[in-house]
Amino acid sequence: MHQIPHGTILLLDDDPDIVRSLRTFLTRSGYGVLVAHRPSEAIHLARSHPGPIHLLVTDLVMPEMSGTEVAERIREIRPEIRVIVMSGYLEQDALESGEAVLGGGFLVKPFELEELRSRVEEQLRAGGG
Numbered sequence: 001m002h003q004i005p006h007g008t009i010l011l012l013d014d015d016p017d018i019v020r021s022l023r024t025f026l027t028r029s030g031y032g033v034l035v036a037h038r039p040s041e042a043i044h045l046a047r048s049h050p051g052p053i054h055l056l057v058t059d060l061v062m063p064e065m066s067g068t069e070v071a072e073r074i075r076e077i078r079p080e081i082r083v084i085v086m087s088g089y090l091e092q093d094a095l096e097s098g099e100a101v102l103g104g105g106f107l108v109k110p111f112e113l114e115e116l117r118s119r120v121e122e123q124l125r126a127g128g129g
Contacts, residue, residue, distance in 0.1 A: 007054035008032040060087035082123040
């Protein structure tokens with residue numbers, strides 16, 4: 001069995017069911033999970049959390065601002081953070097903006113939880129977390 005690179009994940013989605021499901025899965029997979037339901041809440045957590053945050057997992061389409069905008073703001077606070085953006089929309093503009101900010105950390109909804117685990121591990125390895 002391969003070793004999971006544990007770390008702290010900031011999870012941002014405005015759908016409580018998705019948050020509950022992903023938080024449970026990621027916690028059981030050995031990660032620390034901080035939860036935000038709004039972009040402003042995620043930015044606040046990025047500023048105020050005393051420990052490291054290794055990865056942001058965010059929905060693309062959010063109230064207040066897009067997931068890529070949130071990622072850019074959080075990277076101003078925590079430049080080392082890795083990012084995965086999730087989206088149920090396959091519009092080319094969304095994919096291109098996601099790729100530009102993320103360098104490949106894009107996950108199309110719906111996805112299998114094992115696919116999420118694989119992406120999380122990949123991003124944490126790439127970030128040295």
